[in-house]
Amino acid sequence: MPVHLVMQAFMLLLSYELAEAAPPIAKPNCKSSCGNLQIPYPFGIGPECYLDKWFEIVCNGTGGSAQAFITSIDKEVRQIIIGNNPSTNNFIEPTVQVQVPTIYSQHCKYAGNHSIVNITGSPFHFSHYHNAFISVGCDNNAIIDNIFPKVFGCESDCKKDMKVDKKVKCSGFNCCESTNIPSNLQAFDVRFRSRNKSNDEEGGIKHCKYAFLADKGWLEKSKRDPSSVQYWEYVPVVLEWAIFLRNNNSRKLYHFLEGGRKVRCFISDENKDYFYSFFCHCAPGYKGNPYVDGGCEDINECEDHLHNCKNKLDCENTEGGYNCEKRKSKLKIVIVGFGTGLGVLFLPTTWVLYKLIKKKIEIKLKKKFFKKNGGLLLQQQLSSTKNNVQNTKLFNSKELKKATDHFSKDRIIGKGGQGTVYKGMLGDGQIIAIKKCNIVDKANLEHFINEIVILSQINHRNVVKLLGCCLETEVPLLIYEFIPNGTLFQYIHEENEGVQLTWAMRLKIAIEIAGALSYLHSAASLPIYHRDIKSTNILLDEKYRAKVADFGTSKIVKIDQTHVTTVVQGTFGYLDPEYFQTGQFTEKSDVYSFGVVLVELLTGEKPVSSTRSEEGRSLSTYFILSMNENHLFDILDDCVREEGDKEDIIIVANLAKKCLHLNGKERPTMGEVAMELQGIQKKDTNGQENYEELHNVRSKEIDPSYACSTTTQSYSEIASSSSSIVLPSSSFKSL
Template structure:
């Protein structure tokens, strides 16, 4: 036996004398020798006989020393008669001159180990493949080529050190999907804006309804409902207008629509949706005093049905200040024709003046005696007498009016009225009677007779009050000196005197007379 490359030779000799020995090889019928555990690159076994008789040589084998020794001690085993023996060979490749040490091996992604017999061998790190003994050395393995990702994450991504990662497949967007996404996003934003706009409208409408309800309560709506439902008042139901309708009728209460302003409010000209022309009175304030007057005016006018009294069409309580809707009287007030420069001043002839005062007297008679409950106007004056398209008189402005029981003779209140028309007896006692309206009517009579204002700073101090001035002139027989030019043209002086005496009776300081 010899190791050719390392030139190591070894051998043994046996004597075949037909002795049947078992167990340990003693040189008879067997021969054994040791083989170096490392460094051998080739092993040759040659069997030769000194007697040229090879028939007795049967077998040759290589085995581990430990195995052989364990079988030699066992007398039941005779290795030369075994059909097979276990052979364990460890092999390695001679060191490459390019691999100098362990550090260099690591640099080339490989490691070194030794067999149980001390033979060194090299191998690639995990995740690397190839032959460490060749110049290419160990190369990284694409784990994605040898491993398969699941269907849920089909994309394999190689990582450093031979690791890999499976990720979901990214869907490739087609050119058609981009405009679809843009359009869908635009519709989404538009839809969101529409929803926001709709919510804004709903909230705004809800808040507007709540505000209208608040105004309705504040403007005496509950009080009006209570009065209308009371059995004590024979009240015709007036129409309740909504705020939108009256805003449209007056062009949002445009200043160009103003007909006049008074102590209680501003009157606008408006046109309803059915084409009717109306006058809409808008209160100045919402304090408790004006509120009661406003509700009282509705109650009073709802009971009145007379051709010489302005007709109430309805009201609106859901605005910031209360609104009253009247029939429109086109030709202004009696005060304007008497005391303001007007080209139509000549229209107020004596006959027309007689007709106007007769219509006013008829309206007052109705209020005091014919209405279901007696009504005291409490503010009769020429500016509250309106003239329609035929110059017929219409008594207006019932804001301070009071209805009284049939058996009631007067109303005790704070003093209301207009200076110059105010009944002195009422002023002193605070007790308003139907005769107080008659006194104010007498002042309107002498306005028509004289064409003078009830109070004037142009007259002498003792004559600034028209009532006093008129009574004194009548006593001194100077009536025709103070009459209006249109009245002076009258031929029937007795008729003028009769009206003057009637006015004097109305102005008596004692109401009962």
């Protein structure tokens, strides 16, 4: 009995010492948990226990039923991750999982529970990687509100003849889902519309509709059916976070960086009003909380089975790492020496075997990446089209690494939602642009594969040329011809010390864009709708020729198709209002977007701007109102007004106005637009004028329905009316 008591005491003492030796997660003398939830610093409970008020936690209740709340955003907390995956110890973005209410439409029995979630100005934002957007309801078009300048949402219906994929919970029947939500989202509100335009006009059948953001991991693990959302009040949502510090708090920043080799911190490149954003994690080989002194401790890879040694006995733990070569006994040294001697005799054979095995491993790995990166999907897509990628080269990873100096940060020439673009030089001296996917998920892979399929079928001097792709790397790569002079947006809206766009150059660029779009719509083997025409997607080469780029969201359509029905997405200012209302994208939707670019070339104004009057925030509205009031020449860019022929400018302005018609059927085709612009250029070149054609263009009265609505009614009123054509000025009050 005494021995048993002594052993118990010893084990208690040992467990106490081990607990004391564990790295701290909270500040000294501060609570490190609330119920079953761990509260790591910079979060904290009580005065002096959190970094600042943004990270203050209040713990309500006791024991395992206690609930933690972030007071700054008034949300219940379910999990906090500070930068290291607890199961693999790999670095991940710091996140916090919170409970967020669902949103109901005004026709639900839960009327009054429609609540906007707004965490603007906080260090938190909704994770675009971890969350999914889901909406439930019939005849439903759900759009996330106030995410200017993007449009994002999904559609669902309950028609009896709908084809339903039973394997997918939200396939469009009473429920729709999108996993690629906008990044840096801080305010979440949803606007519900009817998919059937007549229902909006006539009051129609008022269906109850729901929408919410939810943690994808939670949805998968819980196996809940989203269509039962009417019984949920809150759902778990993942927020990403960072630490905000101003210059006068730089001591705190330096304190975090003092972790030396045990801590890695990432500081934002932006410095607005002396404002820094950063987050940290324990360096590879360490685990714990990087935000507290001594919070990162060495990982024993040998004990935790995180080593690559043949067996545990060969593993030796070191500070921040391990090695697989323990000190060998004399007998071991003799054995190794003897084995080495034999190895020398069989070295040629061994070397050949090594090379063969290595080659097989590399081939297997490349096949694995090819499959993971959508190679099978690409083959399927190409087999379903008439053309193949005979002119598209398959680059190898070694060649591309060498071309970009192992994808050095110095070679980055652009970043976007789908990927990062690097500048590289091949062995033969050819300069190329390489697009590397940011995140390997299904949505981004489909964009990349779609772009390969689209561009492989395009052969036009004013469309950026796809040279090839590489799918044998960890993330897929697309290789293009390098276009050296940036985007059209930069030359129109940003100061350039070098070349300024003259009237002749603007007209030439407009003709080239129109010609490329005309080719896509009517001359390609199958019609192609670009779906994202804007000045940032128009590149300029060394001779300032226009090159249409970024076909990630483009669609190939059948010869007999007049439109494609898709989830509404695009960029405010360029988005066809008819497409926004119906979800049906036609070739005339590209015409509308081109019309906005044409107005940009004429006026030098941005598609959406808070510096203009409220009713003219949208450039299309501003332009048409100015024309109707005979103020066209008051809004033109200086070089256009000074260099352009007055009659030519009027022709181009009327053409832009026709492209912006509310009714897509009344807009010209891109072929007609290209011909009319070419007529102006030809006249300027030959010094002659087609007076009959010019007279027809000028004398044609523009129907009032061309003009954007100038009403001052509320956003919700305009959104539900059939006459709305662009996002009204009231929607830009947040700018």
